[in-house]
Amino acid sequence: MSNSIQLNERASVFKSQMKQSRKQGLIPAVLYGRGKDTVAVEVNEKKVLDVLRKNPRAILQASFEAGVVPVLIQSIQRDTLTGKLIHIDFHHVNMNESMNSKVTIHFAGEAVGVKSGGVLQVEMYEVEVRCMPDKLPSTMEVDISGLAIGDQLLVSDLIFRDGVMVLSDPQAVMIQIKTVQEEAVETP
The missing domain is CATH 2.170.120.20 (Ribosomal protein L25, C-terminal domain)
Structure with a gap:
């Protein structure tokens, strides 16, 4: 594992609150995987941009309240005009399966x-x-x-x-x- 990243659980999914989070440098995201519950999270924009610059397909050690899990960035949504990050999907990786x-x-x-x-x-x-x-x-x-x-x-x-x-x-x-x-x- 080459990188680690901090994920914070999101209490709210309202559009206005996500917009406010983005202004604070936090990007709304979800963490999901086969046999896992989907968790609404948010992540520091600068950290994600750093990971994307170095290796966009890196397996990351994601730390959040439920523990530390290996994840991949599955998909990224960007604003069509500005190119800024809007939303990220993290996929839980089972290290024992291809x-x-x-x-x-x-x-x-x-x-x-x-x-x-x-x-x-x-x-x-x-x-x-x-x-x-x-x-x-x-x-x-x-x-x-x-x-x-x-x-x-x-x-x-x-x-x-x-x-x-x-x-x-x-x-x-x-x-x-x-x-x-x-x-x-x-x-x-």
Whole structure:
């Protein structure tokens, strides 16, 4: 577990009171999980933003009145105009069961094909995986410096450590290097 976070139980779910909490830097949230009661909580906005910056899919140690439990940030709601956090869903993680999650792929290096005039086209930035919670990678770095014009990287080309099963379509194209003419024909 890389991070801890403090959750405080919310006594009220009225809109006006949640708005007041947001002004104080607290974000309304819920904590739920299979076989667990749903609990209305609130969390410090700065702490959550720090976690999201470092690793948005980290398993967190959530402390609240009922004890300490491992959780994931399941979903985030943001204001469409300002981008500020409005609500967060925390999901209780059973550390003894495998889980599905997404892993962000970071492409490193400059492709040979781009240096020789090709255009880099990224199709996917993340893949879905299944693994035990303690084996969940935060990100995966993939070196693309060897890709020439016409080359592509498929999901099946990714190599994860033991215990991580990729659920995304193995034939899905993640990244490809196209010629400038191919790129010009595709744009309407």
